[in-house]
Amino acid sequence: MTGNRTRSKGWLAAVPLLAFIALIFGVPLLVLLGGTFTRDGSVSAANLTESLQGAYLTALLGSVKISAVVAVAGGVLGTFLAQAIVTSRFRALREAVLTASGVLANFGGVPLAFAWIATLGNSGVVTQAFGLSDHGWNLYNFWGLTLVYLYFSIPLMVLTVVPALDGLRPQWREAAQNNGANTWQFWRYVGVPVLAPTLLGGFVLLFGGSFAAYATAKAMVGGSVPLVTLQIDAALSGNVLIGHENVALALSLDMIVIAGLVMAVYLPLQKRSARWLR
């Protein structure tokens, strides 16, 4: 009897949260979906078609490209850095790098853009000191933005892979060596397969982080690098043909679909890699 009563109460305690999510998160998403397929008051796929053409398509591909480059470069560099501190004998170094990673992985947005502008922008300290402008240096392009995105992506990768690298038991390496494997063979047949779910999960996290980034790009490059987030901003701010305002919603839907597909890879992987973290 008491058990039944507690059970019905339990449902009630979760209701405010679920109702809140439905109202604040669900309603805007439904409106987004509805708006995407509405033009001039009638049902139409025109917004979606337009969002996959011309400058919008370029921006969408630009976002995917920069996110992929950041994910691969950040993933590889982050893994090397993580391996460097995991194999290090200095415990203080490890703790320092992990703490710094926790802080830097959360360093994004406008302040990050300004820190890099002050460093490598046209009148930045390092640019001036080495006269980089004369050598054709320019921060405000695709590779400059990649360099900046790596600043929070590499630490995120370090935080993701360190637990997995810790889980690589020395016994496995010894066993491989006893069987005559060299370093390359150990990594090729033991290390990387064991780490694969974590590494792929890390790539996905980095991809999602760069894909959704808006503040840094807005404060740094304005419109000189085609990115879907900047196009959504322009369309929402009224910078579209009259009657085409809902293109912003269609672009948003494109983004959610891409992010959703990428995350759909991540979630099952996270479960798999969790096995190795025990």
Next chain:
Amino acid sequence: MATVTPSVAPAAAPPAKGRPRRPRVWRGVVLVVAALYFVVPLLASFVFTVDDPSTGFTLDAYGQIFSAEGFGRSLLLSLGLGLVTIALVLVLTLPAMIAVRLAAPRLRTPLEVVCTLPLVVPPITFVAGISTVLRWGPDYLASTPFYQTIIAVQNPDFPLVLVFAYVVLALPFVYRSLDAGLGAIDVRTLSEAARNLGASWPHVVFRVIIPNLRSGLASAGFLTLALVLGEFTIAQLLSFQTFPVWIYTISGSQAQVSVAVSVFSLLITWLLLLLLSSAGARQRSGS
């Protein structure tokens, strides 16, 4: 060793000799390059703010932060939004998560999925939806009480709509922190023991569960505060002057001050996150 057992050693000896030296070289290179990459922008930003071409070293830019138009107002707004967001997100999630653990375990997976979903939705697409609702709402709801509500949540002095949006953005992090905290204590045994001793449900939650959850609650709170203090996308697109939006606005006219504020806001965020990680470390050594 190699001379004693020549028949086995030749294959094993070269890697054994080479191994200790080689990793140290690449490890050193990786660490030095990483240190340069991560430290130089921080140092350079600081140099940028204190170096005046005519007078040399000066801390003027930092002095100007506090007298700059809108600094106090936007910082207070961001802090206020952060505190209200923390309160609301905890009031909503904590009872739900305790209840799901105790009474409705079948709801646990759906709740986890729902709380993780905001990670899939980039903030800019979320704000595209919100701004559309705010734009269309008045047209459809003009004759109902909802109309007043939609106007009220957009009050520029304290935009509740931002609080609501930030609660959604914070959900995945809060869920994970609290889930880890609740997983570390035996909620069922604790609450049943307290109930058997005659405690009421509010008493169980406030005097038994919450004190045991301190570090999980603290980490949820810090993460939410850091998120709100740094959030730019939603506030900017809905045209509210929060702290990051203010930094962006002044960058056009006062470049040095805007970099100084960036350094300053970094320090605030870092302080918060360091507090968080040290709280986490204390929890780990304690348990």
